[in-house]
Amino acid sequence: MTSYSIDDSGSNGNNDQQPDAGETIALPIILTNSGNTTASNVTATLSWSAKSYQTQSGSNATITIGTISSNFGNIAASGGTGNNNSSPFVFTINKDAFEISITPRPLTQFINFTLSIFVNGVAFSSKSFELQIAEPNLVKGENAVTGILAANTLNHQLTIKLYNNGLSTATGLTATLTTNNPLNITITDGTNIPYANIDGVNTATNSGINTSTFNFDIGSSNYSNETFNLIVTNQYGKTWTFNNFNLTIPVINAGSTINHNGYETSIELFWTLSTSATVKRYNLYRSLDNLTYTSTPINTNLINYSTYLDQGLQPFTTYYYKLTVVDMNGNESDYFPAAGYPASTSLNLHNGWPIVPTNLMGNRAEGSPNVYDV
Structure with a gap:
């Protein structure tokens, strides 16, 4: 194996060439024949082995390989190369891959892959390699609300800042706001409120606020520590829940x-x-x-x-x-x-x-x- 590349440009990726939790990754690989005869009908299979804190199989598997075999054709002798660009390996990283029992929460994980190479259907060689995966990790920040929270007041506009403490960009974010006190708080705009993409913690701008406001009305009583809940979802269906916060x-x-x-x-x-x-x-x-x-x-x-x-x-x-x-x-x-x-x-x-x-x-x-x- 000479090289590989990360292709996350599909609909289930963000095209940053970094394998992220929730993404589906295409893995084109280049093989080089250093021998003195042509390697005919070269194929390969891809497998992986879980570390102690990872899950190998089932619905909670850390990764799932969707395309496990690929064809490289005939590879000429003395430095000839072949690739599987027309049918690359494909694997999906679990959106919850970092929900593991490690403290502190890791910024990255390594996935151990093995590429098994066959010539004319006969096992020829194998190559082990690691890929580093990362995730977005959202933390709730500051609230900002308009108006005095008095009885019988309407259309209070609320923005909520989110910080991304992970290394991956948080993309396709929407959020839903609910209240635990519906008798006095009526949320008029609170479902699927969008956020712009939020870069990872290693950038200068790893925070963002909702691009349209959450809106709510207050009923017949003055606001008095009534609490709210926020659920944020990214494009891969990963959710972050922030419960029972007030606006005092x-x-x-x-x-x-x-x-x-x-x-x-x-x-x-x-x-x-x-x-x-x-x-x-x-x-x-x-x-x-x-x-x-x-x-x-x-x-x-x-x-x-x-x-x-x-x-x-x-x-x-x-x-x-x-x-x-x-x-x-x-x-x-x-x-x-x-x-x-x-x-x-x-x-x-x-x-x-x-x-x-x-x-x-x-x-x-x-x-x-x-x-x-x-």
Whole structure:
């Protein structure tokens, strides 16, 4: 076997040449005859063997080979090649191939294949090789809803951000929203709401919101922590379910603080927040004039810890920051601090510096002789 290629350009694939959970893959292979006689009537079969955490057969099989044999014709001697392009091997990866008992959830798996080669119907040789498969793995993010959730109000529009923590692009996404409190919440648009494709976690844009909104009305009572459920489905029928989330905005309490360390081209921010809800993660917004802030967070993914290093900044420049918390339901708080938090980078550093001074008052800023008296 000289080479193979991944063809996922069919209706059950996304044409990225990466085998993904749920896809059907065509596998063209090239064979080379290095002998001194023609290999006549060359055929081959494809098989695979499951690892300990994979399923070999049945409805839950990790993969299913649909076309197990292929014809390569006659292959000339001394470097002649043959291929099965007209009838490639075909296999399908289970959409739930990554629903396995391994913690943490793996980003990839390897499938062990064996190619058995026959000449004129007689077993000639075999070749083992591995293919790496991946999956999209969606996680629910922030909710954003329009209007005050008061009694007898109509047409509240809801967007829900999804993050893709897998390596494969999530394609053909639709979502359905339901409520656990239908006596007071009426969902008017909530079925098969589309999302654009969401790239994998190794890209700069691994998140997205629904391209048309979920819409709902509120009945005779004010909204009071009524809960919703979201089911997301991709083009292969894989589903992700996010149950029992509410739309109550968390509050950042008085006494919360934010501080920083300033460096030449970066600012390290850290904070201690008291909130009304269990904090899941954070978002950070930035401004140069404390008037116009970034419309989306400067962090690509939600911040997991109470610190963030903002890099690629200009030396000796003041920036302004506002922080939000995102609770376990995906609800984002108002900005903190409301007036913005100023933080500055330092001047350009000279060779041999910084020397960090002691007995500082206030926030530390590492500098060089043009900042400190020495």
